[in-house]
Amino acid sequence: MQFQLTDDFINQIEILIAKKDGNALRELLNEFHFADIAELLEELKSDEATYLIKLLETDLTSEALMELDEEVREKILDRMSPKEIANELEEMDTDDAADIIAELDENIQKEVIDKIKDEDHAADIVELLNYDEDTAGALMAKELVKVKETWTIAGCVREMRRQAKNVTRVHSIYVVDKEGKLKGRLSLKDLLTVSGKAHISDIYIPKVDYVTVNTDNEDVARIMQKYDLEAIPVVDENGVLVGRITIDDIVDFIKEEAEKDYQMAAGISQDVEADDSVLKLTRARLPWLMIGMMGGLGAASIISGFEAIFLTYPNLLLFVPLIQATAGNVGVQSSAIVVQGLANDTIKGNIIRRLLKESLLALINGLCIALVVLLISHFAFHTTYLESISICIALISVIILAALIGTFVPIILDKNGIDPAVATGPFITTSNDVFGILTYFLIAKLILGF
Amino acid sequence: MQFQLTDDFINQIEILIAKKDGNALRELLNEFHFADIAELLEELKSDEATYLIKLLETDLTSEALMELDEEVREKILDRMSPKEIANELEEMDTDDAADIIAELDENIQKEVIDKIKDEDHAADIVELLNYDEDTAGALMAKELVKVKETWTIAGCVREMRRQAKNVTRVHSIYVVDKEGKLKGRLSLKDLLTVSGKAHISDIYIPKVDYVTVNTDNEDVARIMQKYDLEAIPVVDENGVLVGRITIDDIVDFIKEEAEKDYQMAAGISQDVEADDSVLKLTRARLPWLMIGMMGGLGAASIISGFEAIFLTYPNLLLFVPLIQATAGNVGVQSSAIVVQGLANDTIKGNIIRRLLKESLLALINGLCIALVVLLISHFAFHTTYLESISICIALISVIILAALIGTFVPIILDKNGIDPAVATGPFITTSNDVFGILTYFLIAKLILGF
Missing domain, CATH: 3.10.580.10 (CBS-domain)
Structure with missing residues (x-):
C-alpha cells in the first residue's frame, strides 16, 4: 500500500513539467496523498516544485506545503505572489496558516493576510500570530x-x-x-x-x-x-x-524535541540533516569541535606543567587516553540519565541523596575498572607498584568526579531555566577531559611525590 | 488543572491504607484520573499499591495498571490471584490485556485467561498473543x-x-x-x-x-x-x-524508541531511569565503561610501541588528548546525523557521493582546527616546525578517518539488519580513540622519521 518514490517517476514528472503538460500532471497527481506529493516536491528543483504547487488543487497542495522542510518551503513561497500564497492559506487550518505567515518576510505578511478572502479565517490567523512561540496559544488551531x-x-x-x-x-x-x-x-x-x-x-x-x-x-x-x-x-x-x-x-x-536533544548530545549545534549542504553542516559541527579543541589544548598545557613525569614516570603518560576516555564516558552516561529524567519530570527527592547515590554508583564502577587496570598495567606495562596504585586511585577519583559533574551540571542548568540538554555531549566530555587529566596527575604527584 | 502529587497526600493515603479504611479511600480516589492513580501507585509500597488496586473500581485500576512502570506492575500482579488479574483484564482493551498476559509467568497465563468471563474477549487476547513482538499484529487492538x-x-x-x-x-x-x-x-x-x-x-x-x-x-x-x-x-x-x-x-x-536511541548514544545498555537501583544502573553502565577501558588500554599499548617519542619527541605526547577528543567528537557527530537520517528514512543517493561529501566536510573542519592548533602549538608549546606540521597533518587525517568511520559503520550495520544506533556513543568514540592515536603516531613517524 505504501507509495515508493522512484527515480523513474521523478524523471517522468520532470519531463512533463518541462513540457508544461498541466493536464497530464493533474491527471497523474491529483489523486495522490498530500504526504506523497510533499515527498515528490522535496526531490524537484524549486521552480519545478512551484509549478506543481500552482497547478494542482489547493486542498492538496496546501497540505503538502505543510509537510515540507522549512527551507524547501521557503524557496517555493519566494516564487509565489501574495495572492497565490493567500489561496493556499485559505485551505489550511488556522494553526498551519499562522505558521506559514510567521515564516514569511515581515513586509509581505500583511499583504498576504489582506488577500485572504474569508475574513473570519484571516482574523483567527492574526489572533494566533499574537501568542508567544512555545506556548499552547501558538500551537493551537481555532477550528473546533x-x-x-x-x-x-x-x-x-x-x-x-x-x-x-x-x-x-x-x-x-x-x-x-x-x-x-x-x-x-x-x-x-x-x-x-x-x-x-x-x-x-x-x-x-x-x-x-x-x-x-x-x-x-x-x-x-x-x-x-x-x-x-x-x-x-x-x-x-x-x-x-x-x-x-x-x-x-x-x-x-x-519527535522534534527528541531529535534536538539527540543532536545536542552529539555536539551538533543546529538542526541539520545528512542531506544538508556542506556549509550548513560545517556551521552546525565546527563550534563544538572548536570547544573540544580548546579542551585538548588545555590538557596539553596541564601535561606540560608536570615536567617530572617525562623524566621520572613516563609510564604515567601511557594511561592518559584511558583516564580521558573513562572520564568522558562516565560523564556522558550520568548526564544522559539526568537530562532524560528532567525531561520526563521523574527527578524527585533531595539533592544530597542523589549525590550520595551517584557517588556510590561511581565508586562501584570505578572499583571494577580499577581492579582490571591494576592487573593489566602491572603485568602488561610493567608499571611499578606505586605507579599502578596511583593510576587506579586516580581512575576511581576521576570516575566519581565525572559522574558528579555529569549529574549536577544539568540539574543546576535546569534550576536556572537553561535547557539541561546543552550540558550533554561534547560539553561534559570536554570539561571532564580537562578535569580528569588534572586530577590524574595531581593524585600521581601526591602519591609518587614528584 | 494539573494534579500535583504531594508528600502530604501520599502520607494521608498511607495512613488510610494502614487503617484499612476502604470507604475513605474509595471516596477520595474513585473520582481520580487513572494516570494520577498510577502516579500515586508508583510512590507506594507494593502491598499498599496492591491493596488499592483490589479496592478501587476496576475500570479505573485496569487503566492505571497499564500506565505503571513494568517493574512496579510486576510486583503488584505477583500479589494478585489469577481471578483478580482476570477481573482487571476484563476491563482492558485487548491489546493492553495481551501485553499484561505476556508479562505474566507462563504457568499462570493459561489460568488467568480461563478466568476471563467474556469468552470473545479471551479469544481475542489469545489471538493477539500469537503475533510476533514488534509487528502490527502485536500492537493492534481487536476493538473497532x-x-x-x-x-x-x-x-x-x-x-x-x-x-x-x-x-x-x-x-x-x-x-x-x-x-x-x-x-x-x-x-x-x-x-x-x-x-x-x-x-x-x-x-x-x-x-x-x-x-x-x-x-x-x-x-x-x-x-x-x-x-x-x-x-x-x-x-x-x-x-x-x-x-x-x-x-x-x-x-x-x-517516545520509547527516542529514549532508547538516546541512551544507546550515551553508552547505557538497558532501559534505566535516574531512580532505578544502584545495581540496575551499574549493570546498564559498566559494560560500556569496560569497552572504553579496553580502548584506553589499547591506546596505552600503541603509545608504548613508539619508544622514540619518549626520548626524542616528548612534545608529541602533549597532544594525545587533543587528537583523542577530536576523533571522538567528530565520530559522534557523523554517526548521530547518519543514525537519525536512517531512522527517518532520509538517507538516499549513492554511497560514493556521501563518502566524498563527508570527506570534504571533514577536510574543511580539519583545516580550520589545524590552523589554530598550528599557531598555538608553535607559539605556546614551542614545538618545532616539523612537529607542528606532523600534529596538524595527523589532526586533519584523524578527523577525516573519524568522520568516515562515524558515517559508514551505521550504514553498514543498517544494511545488515542491525540497529545502527548501537554504533553511536562509546562504540564510535572508543574505536576512534584507538585509530586516532595510531594514525597520529604513524604520521608523526613518517614525517619526523623516528
Whole structure:
C-alpha cells in the first residue's frame, strides 16, 4: 500500500513539467496523498516544485506545503505572489496558516493576510500570530466544534453539521456556557447513543482537561501523553474556549524535541540533516569541535606543567587516553540519565541523596575498572607498584568526579531555566577531559611525590 | 488543572491504607484520573499499591495498571490471584490485556485467561498473543467499529451504537465486504452529514491506508506519522480486517524508541531511569565503561610501541588528548546525523557521493582546527616546525578517518539488519580513540622519521 518514490517517476514528472503538460500532471497527481506529493516536491528543483504547487488543487497542495522542510518551503513561497500564497492559506487550518505567515518576510505578511478572502479565517490567523512561540496559544488551531449547554441533542447535531465542515477531525465536542467559557465535553460516540430530545446539560461530561494559551508547549505534550488525550481544549485567562490542540501536532513536537536533544548530545549545534549542504553542516559541527579543541589544548598545557613525569614516570603518560576516555564516558552516561529524567519530570527527592547515590554508583564502577587496570598495567606495562596504585586511585577519583559533574551540571542548568540538554555531549566530555587529566596527575604527584 | 502529587497526600493515603479504611479511600480516589492513580501507585509500597488496586473500581485500576512502570506492575500482579488479574483484564482493551498476559509467568497465563468471563474477549487476547513482538499484529487492538458495505446509514448507526460500547475511541468506521475484507472507511463526521436512507456503498471512502499483521512496528509508526493518521486498520494475509492501531500506542512507541536511541548514544545498555537501583544502573553502565577501558588500554599499548617519542619527541605526547577528543567528537557527530537520517528514512543517493561529501566536510573542519592548533602549538608549546606540521597533518587525517568511520559503520550495520544506533556513543568514540592515536603516531613517524 505504501507509495515508493522512484527515480523513474521523478524523471517522468520532470519531463512533463518541462513540457508544461498541466493536464497530464493533474491527471497523474491529483489523486495522490498530500504526504506523497510533499515527498515528490522535496526531490524537484524549486521552480519545478512551484509549478506543481500552482497547478494542482489547493486542498492538496496546501497540505503538502505543510509537510515540507522549512527551507524547501521557503524557496517555493519566494516564487509565489501574495495572492497565490493567500489561496493556499485559505485551505489550511488556522494553526498551519499562522505558521506559514510567521515564516514569511515581515513586509509581505500583511499583504498576504489582506488577500485572504474569508475574513473570519484571516482574523483567527492574526489572533494566533499574537501568542508567544512555545506556548499552547501558538500551537493551537481555532477550528473546533462547540455547543452551548442549553441546547438539545437534535439542535446540537444540526449545529455540528454546520461547524464540522471546517474541522478536519472532530475528536470532541466542547460544551460552553453563554459567555463561551468551557464547561465540559461530549464525544461523538455519546451523541450516537442518546435520544435527540435530551439536553446537552443532561449528558455532557463536566470533567475536561484543558490548558491555557500561556501553557508551555512541553507541558502540553506532557499532559496529553500522561492522560492519553487526542485533543485538548485551550482557554484564555477568563476560561473562555479559544482553540484546541490535536495529537498530530504533539507527535511532531515530541519527535522534534527528541531529535534536538539527540543532536545536542552529539555536539551538533543546529538542526541539520545528512542531506544538508556542506556549509550548513560545517556551521552546525565546527563550534563544538572548536570547544573540544580548546579542551585538548588545555590538557596539553596541564601535561606540560608536570615536567617530572617525562623524566621520572613516563609510564604515567601511557594511561592518559584511558583516564580521558573513562572520564568522558562516565560523564556522558550520568548526564544522559539526568537530562532524560528532567525531561520526563521523574527527578524527585533531595539533592544530597542523589549525590550520595551517584557517588556510590561511581565508586562501584570505578572499583571494577580499577581492579582490571591494576592487573593489566602491572603485568602488561610493567608499571611499578606505586605507579599502578596511583593510576587506579586516580581512575576511581576521576570516575566519581565525572559522574558528579555529569549529574549536577544539568540539574543546576535546569534550576536556572537553561535547557539541561546543552550540558550533554561534547560539553561534559570536554570539561571532564580537562578535569580528569588534572586530577590524574595531581593524585600521581601526591602519591609518587614528584 | 494539573494534579500535583504531594508528600502530604501520599502520607494521608498511607495512613488510610494502614487503617484499612476502604470507604475513605474509595471516596477520595474513585473520582481520580487513572494516570494520577498510577502516579500515586508508583510512590507506594507494593502491598499498599496492591491493596488499592483490589479496592478501587476496576475500570479505573485496569487503566492505571497499564500506565505503571513494568517493574512496579510486576510486583503488584505477583500479589494478585489469577481471578483478580482476570477481573482487571476484563476491563482492558485487548491489546493492553495481551501485553499484561505476556508479562505474566507462563504457568499462570493459561489460568488467568480461563478466568476471563467474556469468552470473545479471551479469544481475542489469545489471538493477539500469537503475533510476533514488534509487528502490527502485536500492537493492534481487536476493538473497532466495522460495517458492511451493503447496509443503509440508519442500519449502520444502529449497529454502531451496539459496537461502540466496547470501543473507547471511535476514529473511523471501517467498511468490509461479506468476507470481512477491508473495503474502505467512513468518518463519524460523514455519518452526520448524510441522510439515513443512503447506503454505505454510496458514501464510503474506498481509499484507506492499512498495514498487515506482519508489518514492522517502525514502519507502522512511520506510515502513521507521514500520513497524519490517528488510527490505522490492520488486515491479515487475505485482506480481512482483524484489528486497528491507534495513535496513542504510536506516541508511546516513538517516545520509547527516542529514549532508547538516546541512551544507546550515551553508552547505557538497558532501559534505566535516574531512580532505578544502584545495581540496575551499574549493570546498564559498566559494560560500556569496560569497552572504553579496553580502548584506553589499547591506546596505552600503541603509545608504548613508539619508544622514540619518549626520548626524542616528548612534545608529541602533549597532544594525545587533543587528537583523542577530536576523533571522538567528530565520530559522534557523523554517526548521530547518519543514525537519525536512517531512522527517518532520509538517507538516499549513492554511497560514493556521501563518502566524498563527508570527506570534504571533514577536510574543511580539519583545516580550520589545524590552523589554530598550528599557531598555538608553535607559539605556546614551542614545538618545532616539523612537529607542528606532523600534529596538524595527523589532526586533519584523524578527523577525516573519524568522520568516515562515524558515517559508514551505521550504514553498514543498517544494511545488515542491525540497529545502527548501537554504533553511536562509546562504540564510535572508543574505536576512534584507538585509530586516532595510531594514525597520529604513524604520521608523526613518517614525517619526523623516528
